[in-house]
Amino acid sequence: MSITEKAAPPEEMKRGLKNRHLQLIAIGGAIGTGLFMGSGRLVSVSGPSILFVYAIIGFFVFFIMRALGELLLSNLHYKTFGDIAKDMLGPWAGFFVSWNYWFSWVIACVADITAIVGYTRFFWPDVALWVPAGAAALILLLLNLQPVKWFGEMEFWFAIIKIVAILALITTGIVLLITGFTHNGVQASITHVWDLGGMFPMGFSGFVLGFQMGVFSFIGVELVGTTAAETENPRRTLPKAINSIVVRILIFYVGSLTVIMSITPWSELKAGESPFVQTFLLAGFVPAALVMNLVVLTSAASSANSGVYSGTRMLFGLSKDGHAPKGLALTDSRGVPTRAAFTTAVLLFTAIPLLYAGDGVVAAFDFVSTMCASLVIFTWGSIVVSYIVYRRRHPERHAASKFRLPFAAVTPWAILAFFVFIVVALLYSEGTRYATLATPVWFLLLAVFWQVRKRQLIRAGRPLTGSIPTVRHPLDEE
Numbered sequence: 001m002s003i004t005e006k007a008a009p010p011e012e013m014k015r016g017l018k019n020r021h022l023q024l025i026a027i028g029g030a031i032g033t034g035l036f037m038g039s040g041r042l043v044s045v046s047g048p049s050i051l052f053v054y055a056i057i058g059f060f061v062f063f064i065m066r067a068l069g070e071l072l073l074s075n076l077h078y079k080t081f082g083d084i085a086k087d088m089l090g091p092w093a094g095f096f097v098s099w100n101y102w103f104s105w106v107i108a109c110v111a112d113i114t115a116i117v118g119y120t121r122f123f124w125p126d127v128a129l130w131v132p133a134g135a136a137a138l139i140l141l142l143l144n145l146q147p148v149k150w151f152g153e154m155e156f157w158f159a160i161i162k163i164v165a166i167l168a169l170i171t172t173g174i175v176l177l178i179t180g181f182t183h184n185g186v187q188a189s190i191t192h193v194w195d196l197g198g199m200f201p202m203g204f205s206g207f208v209l210g211f212q213m214g215v216f217s218f219i220g221v222e223l224v225g226t227t228a229a230e231t232e233n234p235r236r237t238l239p240k241a242i243n244s245i246v247v248r249i250l251i252f253y254v255g256s257l258t259v260i261m262s263i264t265p266w267s268e269l270k271a272g273e274s275p276f277v278q279t280f281l282l283a284g285f286v287p288a289a290l291v292m293n294l295v296v297l298t299s300a301a302s303s304a305n306s307g308v309y310s311g312t313r314m315l316f317g318l319s320k321d322g323h324a325p326k327g328l329a330l331t332d333s334r335g336v337p338t339r340a341a342f343t344t345a346v347l348l349f350t351a352i353p354l355l356y357a358g359d360g361v362v363a364a365f366d367f368v369s370t371m372c373a374s375l376v377i378f379t380w381g382s383i384v385v386s387y388i389v390y391r392r393r394h395p396e397r398h399a400a401s402k403f404r405l406p407f408a409a410v411t412p413w414a415i416l417a418f419f420v421f422i423v424v425a426l427l428y429s430e431g432t433r434y435a436t437l438a439t440p441v442w443f444l445l446l447a448v449f450w451q452v453r454k455r456q457l458i459r460a461g462r463p464l465t466g467s468i469p470t471v472r473h474p475l476d477e478e
Contacts, residue, residue: 039217039257040278044271046210047201048193048261051254053210054217058249060418061218062242064380066405067387067412068222069242073235074390074397077469080317081222081383088386088393091321091464095450096443097382098318103442104375105311106347108219111368112304113137113351119297122277123290129355136301141345144308147334151309158302165295166256169276172288173259181263183284188263196267211425212432215373217253221245222380223306239403308345315340321466322457370435374426375442377419384412384419 042050071084078084081101086094113136120132143154173188181188193199200207224241260269260279269275274296280289316337319329328340354368391398391408398404405411426436457464 040269040273040275041271042210042213042217043257043261043266043269043275045202046206047197047199047266049200049202049207050210050214051193051257052199053207053214054249054253054257057211057214057218058246058253060415061221061249062245063405063411063415064383065221065224065242065245066403067415068383069238069403070398070401070405071383071387071390073238073403074394074401075468075470076234080314081379082314082317082321083468084386085382086321086465087468088389089382091454092450093382093386094321094465095318095323095453096446097379098314098321098323099446099449100375100442101379102311102314102318102344104219104372104379105307105314106344107368107372107375108216109140109304109307109311109348110351110354111216111372112300112307113348114355114368115300116297116304117351117355119274119293119300122293130352133351133355134349136304137345137348137351140301140304140308140348141342143305144312144341144345145336145338147336151305155302155306158298158305161295162299162302163252165276165292166252169279169292170251170255170259172285173263173279176263177259186265190258190262192263192265193258193261196265205428208425209429211422212373212429213369215376215422216369219372219376220303220306222383223310242403304348308341308348311344312337312341315344322462323453323465367435370426370432371439374423374436374439377422378443381416381419384415388412 039050042053046053068081072078075087078087080098082094082098085097113133116136117129117132121127144151176188177190186192202209224238257275260275264275264279269278274293276296277289277293280286280292315324315328316331318324319326319340328337328343330339331337387405387408398408423436426432454464
């Protein structure tokens with residue numbers, strides 16, 4: 001029996017994810033609700049310049065992931081971003097990063113559920129909002145009570161569906177361009193990308209506004225860092241998954257939207273609908289549009305499923321560190337942290353009152369996605385700052401690494417400067433300003449909770465956080 005097959009202790013998870021799981025999870029994490037639904041709103045405010053927005057964000061995301069990859073592989077005892085933060089920055093950082101990432105995924109899943117409601121109403125316009133929202137939350141709970149290998153298997157097939165759908169759309173679009181397809185007197189042409197006011201028809205302000213929702217589109221790409229703790233051979237699979245990010249972004253984001261805006265002039269795409277579905281409808285391919293709507297519905301479910309999984313693992317780590325109730329660190333005989341999964345998934349039902357509190361699905365989606373984007377900037381920032389400290393504290397690890405961050409002396413600082421730009425962009429528009437300004441309230445609450453928990457741990461004579469082993473990891477012995 002290999003080390004990956006041994007039964008997990010009551011408070012340990014099993015390494016049940018294989019190479020094919022991690023590779024497809026990495027791809028699926030980069031294709032989510034932000035692309036399928038959010039890109040419609042982005043095109044409406046930024047026009048064709050959204051292609052540059054996605055390319056720029058993707059550029060920085062790649063280097064964030066390279067930094068994360070080097071950190072994770074420098075010590076295979078790291079399980080989550082929280083482990084890295086507490087080891088490099090201190091116990092408080094582990095507390096803040098872990099709780100923030102958990103909360104950001106809860107919010108992201110709520111956004112996914114509001115998207116699921118919107119997609120469902122495409123088929124069933126008169127359905128009450130609470131029906132698909134409640135059903136989705138319940139199904140996600142049941143899915144995440146299964147062993148991790150089943151999560152990997154589900155995400156494997158979900159990712160394949162998304163990949164095939166996007167490649168089919170791109171292929172169809174290329175055929176339509178070559179054959180000169182015409183609909184409502186408009187012939188498909190690559191020139192539609194720039195012939196309606198150029199690449200920046202909304203000016204510089206429209207270009208800046210695109211970064212707001214654009215960041216949300218990439219939430220989940222860091223999921224490979226969470227799954228590394230349950231991957232059989234992270235030293236081999238993690239670099240492959242991270243290095244393929246650039247190609248995925250060029251194909252799935254820049255490629256698909258270029259094709260969409262070539263077939264359908266960007267000015268005809270509606271903010272509250274998926275441009276992928278709209279493209280087939282406007283082109284007269286109603287059956288294909290129905291299929292694509294099922295695909296984007298599946299994509300939203302996949303994104304939410306990944307979010308519950310990731311949030312569950314973060315809550316599990318918090319409990320192990322003494323930063324959350326002890327019972328949340330218990331696993332069942334299959335190595336599933338069932339209590340952490342239930343605690344995370346049950347909060348998804350908050351999507352129901354949110355849908356009824358605002359102006360409908362689109363308003364709810366915009367609010368929660370903006371707040372989620374603000375929170376994920378903090379998570380990504382913690383990775384970058386931890387990397388800066390890592391290079392200063394462990395130069396020998398950096399020198400020995402076989403998966404180093406390119407231009408490591410300057411890249412982290414460039415990323416942090418980009419984060420400042422994103423925050424300014426989020427504050428720039430009234431539509432995202434209030435959700436962004438609400439974010440500091442969450443961190444203020446975290447600061448209060450940390451002080452309370454720290455005093456409790458000190459009085460009990462317990463360490464402020466769990467320790468990270470420095471001995472050689474068993475996987476390195478194989």
